[in-house]
Amino acid sequence: MSHIVVIGAGQAGSALVAKLRALDFTGKITLIGEEGVPPYQRPPLSKKYLLGEMEVERLYLRPESFYQDNGIDLLLSDTAVSIDRADKVVVAGGKAIAYDQLALTTGSVPRxxxxxxxxxxxxxxxxxxxxxxxxxxxxxxxxxxxxxxxxxxxxxxxxxxxxxxxxxxxxxxxxxxxxxxxxxxxxxxxxxxxxxxxxxxxxxxxxxxxxxxxxxxxxxxxxxxxxxxxxxxxxGVGITPATELAEAAGVTIDNGIAVDEFGRTSDPVIWSAGDCASFPYKGNRMRLESVQNAIDQAELVAANMLGAEKAYAPYPWFWSDQYDVKLQIAGLNTGYDRVVVRNDGDGQSHWYYAGETLLAVDAMNDPRAYMIGKRLLEMGKSPSPDLIADPATELKPLLKA
Missing domain, CATH: 3.50.50.60 (FAD/NAD(P)-binding domain)
Structure with a gap:
C-alpha cells in the first residue's frame, strides 16, 4: 500500500492531507508536526486569541478526531531530523518512517x-x-x-x-x-x-x-x-522559509524549496507547498506567504501526487485586521508606476497600475472594491486608471465592459 508522508503540520500540511482523502486516496498518510497541538490557524493568534476572544480549540483547522476518522496518522511533538532520499526514509521522533511520496510543508520561521x-x-x-x-x-x-x-x-x-x-x-x-x-x-x-x-x-x-x-x-x-x-x-521583521531539512537532503533551494509548476521538487517523489516553497511565476521564481496560497498550493500538490499534472496558477489575495479596519489585498503590485485612490463611503481603495495594466488593489473597509478588483484581475481586465479615479464611476459594470 502506498504511503504518503507530509512533514509540517500547519495550514498547508493540513490542507494537503485532507485533500488526499477527499480525492479518494486509500493509501497510508502520515502528517508530522513539531508542535504538540493539531494544525491551527495562525492569523488569529496575535489578534482574537491574544485578546482572549478565542479559545485555543477554536484555532484548530479541524478537530483532532478528523485525522483519526480519516485514517491519517498525526504525529505531534515530533521533529523530522533527516530525509534519506536513497532509501526513502524520514527520521522523526526517533522513528524511521518509510515513504513512497513525501511532501514538505515546513512553512517559515520568524527572523x-x-x-x-x-x-x-x-x-x-x-x-x-x-x-x-x-x-x-x-x-x-x-x-x-x-x-x-x-x-x-x-x-x-x-x-x-x-x-x-x-x-x-x-x-x-x-x-x-x-x-x-x-x-x-x-x-x-x-x-x-x-x-x-x-x-x-x-x-x-x-x-x-x-x-x-x-x-x-x-x-x-x-x-x-x-x-x-x-x-x-x-x-516583527519578517520570516524566512524553513528549508534546512530539504537542503540537508540535497533538494534544490532557490528562495525556498524550489518546485516546478506542479509542486514537485528536484527529487521526483518529493513535493512542497506553502510558505517554504518557491514556484515559477511569469518568468521568475516566487514565494507567497499567505493562508490562501498555503491552501491552494497544497490542494493542487495533493492532486498532482495522485497524477493530476495540473500547473499552479495563483490569484494572490491577502488580508490584515487592524483595529476596526479590514485591509483586503488582491493581486501583486510589483512594478507599479501609478496608484489611483478611491474613496467610497466609509472605505478607501488603492489601485496599482503599470501603465494601463491593473496589477493589484488595496481595499480598506471597502469589500466591494476588493471583490471587483479581484475579479477584474482574475479575468485579465484592466479598466482605464482615469475611470477608476472618477468617483462617479460605478465599479460593478466594469466587469462586463
Missing part, C-alpha cells in the same frame, strides 16, 4: 534579533506559534510599555492589539516608511494615520541599536540616540 544586540534577553518575543503568544500574553497588560520592531503587517497588527489593550506602544521602522516593501506610500499614509489616532508612537527611519537589560529587557537604544524604557519587545 530574530541577534544575541549581540540583546535579542536573547527575556521579554523579547516573536509572533509565530501558539507557544510564542502564550509566552507573551502575561506581559500584555494595560499600561505596560511595549516596543515593536518592524513596520510590516506583523508589527502593525501587533501594535493594533497592544494599543487596543491599553498598552503604551512604540513602533520603530528602519525604512523611510511603514509597509515600504509591500505597499504604496498612500497605503502607508492610511495606516500611519490610523495607528497614530490610536496613540501609537510611530518612528520611521529609525532603527534599533541594541536592547538593554540584565537577563530581562528593560530598555532600548535607537539609532537616533534615543533611549526608551520598555517592559517587553515584539520583533
Amino acid at each position: 530574530r534579533l541577534p544575541g549581540s544586540i540583546g535579542g536573547t534577553l527575556e521579554g523579547v518575543h516573536v509572533v509565530r506559534t501558539l507557544a510564542d503568544v502564550d509566552e507573551m500574553a502575561p506581559a500584555c497588560v494595560e499600561g505596560a510599555r511595549v516596543l515593536i520592531i518592524g513596520g510590516g503587517y506583523i508589527g502593525l497588527e501587533a501594535a493594533a492589539v497592544a494599543a487596543s489593550r491599553g498598552l503604551n506602544v512604540t513602533l520603530v521602522e528602519m525604512a523611510d516608511r511603514i509597509l515600504q516593501r509591500v505597499a504604496a506610500p498612500e497605503t502607508s499614509d492610511f495606516f500611519r494615520d490610523l495607528h497614530k489616532g490610536h496613540g501609537v508612537d510611530m518612528r520611521e527611519g529609525v532603527g534599533l541599536t541594541r536592547l538593554l537589560g540584565e537577563g530581562h529587557v528593560t530598555g532600548a537604544e535607537l539609532s537616533d540616540g534615543t533611549v526608551l524604557d520598555v517592559d517587553f519587545v515584539i520583533v
Whole structure:
C-alpha cells in the first residue's frame, strides 16, 4: 500500500492531507508536526486569541478526531531530523518512517534579533506559534510599555492589539516608511494615520541599536540616540522559509524549496507547498506567504501526487485586521508606476497600475472594491486608471465592459 508522508503540520500540511482523502486516496498518510497541538490557524493568534476572544480549540483547522476518522496518522511533538532520499526514509521522533511520496510543508520561521544586540534577553518575543503568544500574553497588560520592531503587517497588527489593550506602544521602522516593501506610500499614509489616532508612537527611519537589560529587557537604544524604557519587545521583521531539512537532503533551494509548476521538487517523489516553497511565476521564481496560497498550493500538490499534472496558477489575495479596519489585498503590485485612490463611503481603495495594466488593489473597509478588483484581475481586465479615479464611476459594470 502506498504511503504518503507530509512533514509540517500547519495550514498547508493540513490542507494537503485532507485533500488526499477527499480525492479518494486509500493509501497510508502520515502528517508530522513539531508542535504538540493539531494544525491551527495562525492569523488569529496575535489578534482574537491574544485578546482572549478565542479559545485555543477554536484555532484548530479541524478537530483532532478528523485525522483519526480519516485514517491519517498525526504525529505531534515530533521533529523530522533527516530525509534519506536513497532509501526513502524520514527520521522523526526517533522513528524511521518509510515513504513512497513525501511532501514538505515546513512553512517559515520568524527572523530574530541577534544575541549581540540583546535579542536573547527575556521579554523579547516573536509572533509565530501558539507557544510564542502564550509566552507573551502575561506581559500584555494595560499600561505596560511595549516596543515593536518592524513596520510590516506583523508589527502593525501587533501594535493594533497592544494599543487596543491599553498598552503604551512604540513602533520603530528602519525604512523611510511603514509597509515600504509591500505597499504604496498612500497605503502607508492610511495606516500611519490610523495607528497614530490610536496613540501609537510611530518612528520611521529609525532603527534599533541594541536592547538593554540584565537577563530581562528593560530598555532600548535607537539609532537616533534615543533611549526608551520598555517592559517587553515584539520583533516583527519578517520570516524566512524553513528549508534546512530539504537542503540537508540535497533538494534544490532557490528562495525556498524550489518546485516546478506542479509542486514537485528536484527529487521526483518529493513535493512542497506553502510558505517554504518557491514556484515559477511569469518568468521568475516566487514565494507567497499567505493562508490562501498555503491552501491552494497544497490542494493542487495533493492532486498532482495522485497524477493530476495540473500547473499552479495563483490569484494572490491577502488580508490584515487592524483595529476596526479590514485591509483586503488582491493581486501583486510589483512594478507599479501609478496608484489611483478611491474613496467610497466609509472605505478607501488603492489601485496599482503599470501603465494601463491593473496589477493589484488595496481595499480598506471597502469589500466591494476588493471583490471587483479581484475579479477584474482574475479575468485579465484592466479598466482605464482615469475611470477608476472618477468617483462617479460605478465599479460593478466594469466587469462586463
